[in-house]
Amino acid sequence: MVPSNFKRLRISRFLVFEVLMTNLKILWTRAREIRQEDGLIKLFRSISLFMISPIYIRNSFYLYEYHVKNRLSPNEVMRKPVTNDIVFKIVTSNQDADKLELEHYKFRSYHTDFNNGLTTYSRWLDKGAIAFCTFARNDFAAITWVISSRYSQDRIGAPPLKVDYADHEAFSRGAWVNPKYRNQGLYLFTKINRDQYLTNVGIRLLRTTIHTTNKMGLVLQRKFESREYGKAQLTRILFWRSWRETPDNRSI
Secondary structure, eight states: OOOHHHHHHHHHHHHHHHHHHHHHHHHHHHHHHHHHHHOHHHHHHHHHHHHHTTTEEEEEEEEEEEEOOSSOOHHHHHHOOOOTTEEEEEEOSHHHHHHHHHTTOOOTTSOOSSOGGGTHHHHHHHTTOEEEEEEETTEEEEEEEEEOSHHHHHHHTOOOOOOOGGGTEEEEEEEEEOGGGTTTTHHHHHHHHHHHHHHHTTOOEEEEEEETTOHHHHHHHHHTTOEEEEEEEEEEETTEEEEEEEEOGGGO
């Protein structure tokens, strides 16, 4: 008879191996995407930055703001998708996500640009972020997140963007569309429903940071009437961190 401690050790080793293989698969997929989109030089630069990231990080961002809408513009009315078989869900906790998964609506176990190691989404929910998800039938199609308090922003480890939560502002993060459903209006559908929720709870303005290399994030911001109002730079050396925001002269 195999001792229970030995069984637990085998299970623990298996879980560690599974997490390691998942992370390696994510890194390999991302490396392949960079090589295909930007070439070998950009790939080697990305690998070098990844290797030194435990010691040194320097990231640049564009800053955008978006005025929450309580009605659609004529352009959005024309682009609004037919809603047959499209489902929108608001998720405020991992308990909510557990219930959704019983209905076959899964998003926490899906690899996206933000769900690193397939653990980020669960962590964000635990720390107070709100997920706005769209599913095409049961297929995960689009998502965006909103952080509605400084407490959650700090706990999540989001960039220290200046957001006036007391003045009905919030921090938008993690916008992503499944490549399978891009250019089909599903992110617009997600945004419309998100804005309705935000209007009901009194949030009027969303601010966000978009990494300068995040092409899809930049496309979404510019496509849906967000305004670039500045740039920012985040520098970290070991435990020291610096954040600097620079307003866009055009916005003054």
